Amino acid sequence: WPVHAPYIKAINELKKVRGAAILAHNYQTPEIFHGVSDIVGDSLQLAKEATKVDADIIIQCGVHFMAETSKLLNPEKTVLIPDMKAGCSLASSITGADVRALKAAYPGVPVVAYVNTSADVKAEVDICCTSSNAVQVVESLGTDRVIFLPDQYLARWVATQTEVDIIAWKGACEVHERFTGEELRDYKASDPSIKVIAHPECPPDVIAEADYTGSTAGIIDWVVENGQGKVLMVTECSMADNVAASAPDVEFVRPCNLCPHMKRITLPKILDTLLTVEGEVLIAQEMAKRARASVEAMVNLNN
Numbered sequence: 001w002p003v004h005a006p007y008i009k010a011i012n013e014l015k016k017v018r019g020a021a022i023l024a025h026n027y028q029t030p031e032i033f034h035g036v037s038d039i040v041g042d043s044l045q046l047a048k049e050a051t052k053v054d055a056d057i058i059i060q061c062g063v064h065f066m067a068e069t070s071k072l073l074n075p076e077k078t079v080l081i082p083d084m085k086a087g088c089s090l091a092s093s094i095t096g097a098d099v100r101a102l103k104a105a106y107p108g109v110p111v112v113a114y115v116n117t118s119a120d121v122k123a124e125v126d127i128c129c130t131s132s133n134a135v136q137v138v139e140s141l142g143t144d145r146v147i148f149l150p151d152q153y154l155a156r157w158v159a160t161q162t163e164v165d166i167i168a169w170k171g172a173c174e175v176h177e178r179f180t181g182e183e184l185r186d187y188k189a190s191d192p193s194i195k196v197i198a199h200p201e202c203p204p205d206v207i208a209e210a211d212y213t214g215s216t217a218g219i220i221d222w223v224v225e226n227g228q229g230k231v232l233m234v235t236e237c238s239m240a241d242n243v244a245a246s247a248p249d250v251e252f253v254r255p256c257n258l259c260p261h262m263k264r265i266t267l268p269k270i271l272d273t274l275l276t277v278e279g280e281v282l283i284a285q286e287m288a289k290r291a292r293a294s295v296e297a298m299v300n301l302n303n
């Protein structure tokens, strides 16, 4: 990417000088994903890898809740985000006060929070999950009923995979809720060989059309392992660009939905973050202690 080359060079040099590691979510643009990141992955991989980072400074190329999760797991490190306004429609759909009201309405029922939530919400719940371990986390609690928040569609998908009764919140991802079953049926009608791979944040009529449903890492693995012919990845658009080099026999069919929050992170902003060391993500101590416990409960499940 000639236009990006000077930024990529400057960032890679300066991050060494600063002793910084760059963590990038699978939805980052290819020049960030391939050009400057040290660790890439889905939410679970980034949360786990964050605990192994040697560097004193973590630059989180993703949205704010991801930077908070890194800070929770690395309280001694400086965690910086290149744009503080990089939010998430799921994280902003619920507050800690909403969780307290839910707990009062369903006394004794454990609460699982998708990591796409603020530290304020994580502080109120029993355990976190991501889209790659949601079913395992729900079943780990050993109860008949679980409150699952904030994504109503992920909750509905989990409910199809387990006997546990799921009480859902009403949040939705503004990117995945835009896909429709109808548009997928139209694509398939135009070419029945197309494989449809969906993220579980999609509505049920979309998932009903999918050949595989999984987290962003699950989607990448599926495409790299099985990929040939036409594949329609029903998720954020940058994923296809990022996985293209690892799946040369795949032709990506794309309705292109971008996450405006993820796209706030750019190379110039990353460089600026390295230059100024501004954009630190901080979490009040008492809240952090409780939120960390629910993230660690998840991370420790497989350890």
Ligand code: 13P
Binding pocket: 026, 041, 042, 043, 044, 116, 130, 131, 132, 173, 201, 214, 215, 216, 217
């Ligand atoms: P993953 O955990 O699958 O990467 O999902 C995070 C996310 O924000 C999807 O929209």
Ligand code: SF4
Binding pocket: 063, 087, 088, 089, 090, 091, 116, 173, 174, 175, 176, 201, 236, 259, 260, 261, 262
């Ligand atoms: Fe949030 Fe959806 Fe963007 Fe993921 S894609 S960060 S869930 S708004």
